[in-house]
Amino acid sequence: MKHWFRKPLQFLFLVMGLSLATALWSSIQLLNSQAKNSYEDAVKILTAYETEIIISKKNKLIPIESFAKLRRAGWLVTPILEGKLPSQNSITILGIEPISISEASSLLDGLFRNGENLKEFVIKKNIGFATQETVNSLGKLPLGLQMSVDESLLTNVLITDISVAAKILGHQGEITRFELTGPASSNRQILEKLDLRLVPSNSQADLEQLTESFHLNLSAFGLLGFIVGLFIVYSTLNLAFEQRKTTYMALRSIGVPVRTVYTSTLIEILVLALTGGIIGIFLGHWLASSLFPDVAATLNHIYGANLGNQLVLSMKEIFLALLMPVLGSLLISTNFILKLHKMAPQNLNALMAGSKLYDNKIKLKLSTALILMGLTLILTTSPVGLFKSFFIIGLTIIIAATLLPIILRVGLSFLVSSIKKKLPLLHWFLSDSVHQVNRISLSLNALMLAVAVTIGVDNMVKNFKETFNIWLEKRLITEVYVKVEDQNKAELLMNGLHNEHLVKNFYPITSLKISFNEQLTTIVGFKPAEIYIKNWPLVKSNKQTWEKVQNGKGVLINEQFFYKYGLGIGDIIKLDSLLNPEKKVRYEIVGIYPDYGNRLGQIMMNIQSFQDYYSKDIPLNFALEIDPRSYDSVSEMLLSKYGLLDVEIINQSTIKEFSTQIFDRTFAITNALSDSMIVIATLTILTTLITLSEIRLANLTPLWVLGIPRITLLKFELAQFLMLTLITLFFAIPTGLLICHFLTNYLNVAAFGWKLPFQFYPMIWIQTLLIASLGSLIAILFPSILMFKNSPALMIGRYKNDF
Amino acid sequence: MEPIVKVNGLSKSFESSGEIFQVFEELSFNLAQNSATALIGESGSGKTTLINILAGLEPPSSGMVMIAKNEIWNYREPDRARFRLKNMAVIFQQYNLIPSLNVSSNISLHSQLIDNWDQSFQDELIKLFGLKNLLMKYPEEISGGQQQRVAIARSVLTKPKILLADEPTGNLDEENTMSVLKAFEMLLERCKSTILVATHSKSVANKIKSKLILKSGRAKK
């Protein structure tokens, strides 16, 4: 251990390397779980209106007295009065009852998590909460309200006490609906008596699926972060121990028992790992929370879910965070001890000849890489499961990490032999670079993997966003979507919508769950009209696709169905008719469409065929094509004329805008994370170079004493690192894309049955490369300049004392 | 003829842990062109230090060093380095081979850098020092004595105006020591070099007439 007292700087950087790796890993973990939470909250908001509510049977306002009656009957409800501000139609006023609503976990969580707001609300009746934007657009409306800004709310929503809202809306003593704040009571008679009805929630299962998929990808990202961190730990410790080989050999040659050397090494390395790890946890925490306030704030802004400004450190997280440095150091020490073991004590020379030994292994490594590549190829051609896709991603990383130093070495060696002796300095430069690759290949690999993972994950996230947009587009074929519960309303719509001049067109949609190959499958009946032909996304189709759908012979299937049964275009499926149990209906598959977020297989057919063989029920869903500007009047018309509820009308463009925003914020977190991964990887380069600077000095001193000016050597030094780093970075692009490819096209298919669309985003690569180059440049400059600043004395000392 | 190396009033002291340690003081001597001089003195007397100062590697505390009419310690560091590259060759006690080059490249690098490389001379030296079988090896793969011979071959190959050798035979057997002396003779004959050899070896010192003795801080000629 004396080693460290002699070289405090090295020690410092070693611990720094370890803690940075841990910090990276633990902050990824933390932010991942936070991103998951916030994303989940986002979904909650998207489905906010799907919490169970109680409304009037006759779709009228409900007298406030019902509130007390319901509560007494055991219903945990809170009253809500909702309406448009008479003077400013774009703003919704939401009157609430603060005490009972605070029981609910709803979109107002954010507002009331902070107890102050609740207190204020209760004490001062005439207070209103809204975002700054809303407050601004409220302007000087004479509402007589004291406004309090809260960014956790939705824009254009004004929250007031229910009595205040009643005054403003002119509905004294009345409310719009009750929201359940707890499980539904079994006492249903009271609802009848009060002429109320419970509207059950129909949660958006597909969005939940999408969420799960996102979670899985985040977990994959976490895993990749772990691997990168492991690399950083490994490379940091490796260097430290390479340098001490001689000391160990000396110890052994003076007769210190092998076991003593081993145990002391192991203990030392574990102490180091734990020290670095613990510092790293705090660092990671700090990193996460410093990235987080910003993200949290924006998240709050959108969906009012308060993520809590405190990131909680759980035992599990600590354990996982420490696992990495400990695992890394165990790995390295095992490797190192094996190496030591192979060397007889008298073989000091061979030990020093590390680079030559390496040379012999190059063929071995190359063949290993090739074999692994073959294995990966074989694996990818056969069907891929979840475990297998993780395995493939792991293989990709190993292959890339094996190949990078080989490519660098072989390429440089080739240059060396082609340049020969005409340019002696260049010749030296390249030969030296080959040797340098051996020393820093681990850190170069860490950088390469960090950049590759960043590119891969960023690309994946971008793909995800794209996917989500497609998912939205698909559901946004029309401006309005109507979803009703009962047949009466549906019939009314079916018969009446023709005559509405505000509705350009409407398309009924109906669906059923059937069993196909003993698995639950959804069949959907729709009208294959022009608007579908134009807009419905298809991943596979042919010229006759729509023609066959229109004549009822062809059906479209979703990707999940395709992957599940391996049935593709041109294949025939036979379905049992529900209306005529004897009959099997034959359909030809004519198209495949993406259906992100849905786990079930789905078959879409002409609604005519659906009604012939499956159900004559009137469709409950309708897509309404309207002029987007007339949304308000259309919804007004649907409400008043057809007795629809607010919750039955879906304004698609609002949803779209809203969800896109949420996605953007969630992705902001992953972006911040992947960027910090690069920064940490460049810091590894820095620590490596500082650790190496002594060796470098020993390499450069002979040239200086021959008479090469130091400034020339400095230039060479910089050029060398830049060259190696740039090659490394470029190598990272294909690696990253491969990782992304496996993430989106294998992992997702395995877990959820759909492929994410795979696209290239060169801007991401360029951006990532820029960040990485800049970071590496700084990492290179610092130790090089440090090394050369006071080098004459150092160099003299070096070659005099310690060769 | 004007001496090629003039040293006047040269002093060197080190400061370590507050104490000043005087290696030598007011050292003055000249080296004539095309001559060989043995630098003799007990271990720690400052031989290496003196050679470093002459080579422009380590600054003197005071005094003047004039080499071929160049007062090297008045130069800026890069110029001094270039001067060293062009005019001098130094054989170090610790060899200072370049780890990333093989023996062959190590031998030729310096002379190639100053565009003074001579294939036949190189072959001659390789033969003389018995390095033929080591050419493709790297410094770390050969013994100390072998490294020392490579270092000597490298320096001699540059046909330097001035050759500074610090204990060049420290690790060598009798036969190789003779080869070294032979190489020095070649330089004296063919290239009119000036040679300063720091040595403990009686046999080397005896072969060289002119002697410079470092003793308790004074050079005696």
Ligand SMILES: Nc1ncnc2c1ncn2[C@@H]1O[C@H](COP(=O)(O)OP(=O)(O)OP(=O)(O)O)[C@@H](O)[C@H]1O
């Ligand atoms: N960097 C330094 N700092 C302090 N003292 C030094 C330094 N370098 C050398 N010395 C001291 O200066 C004296 C001369 O050292 P030098 O290496 O020149 O001796 P030498 O004559 O070459 O010895 P040897 O024959 O053993 O090689 C020694 O006493 C040494 O301890």
Ligand SMILES: [Mg+2]
């Ligand atoms: Mg000496």
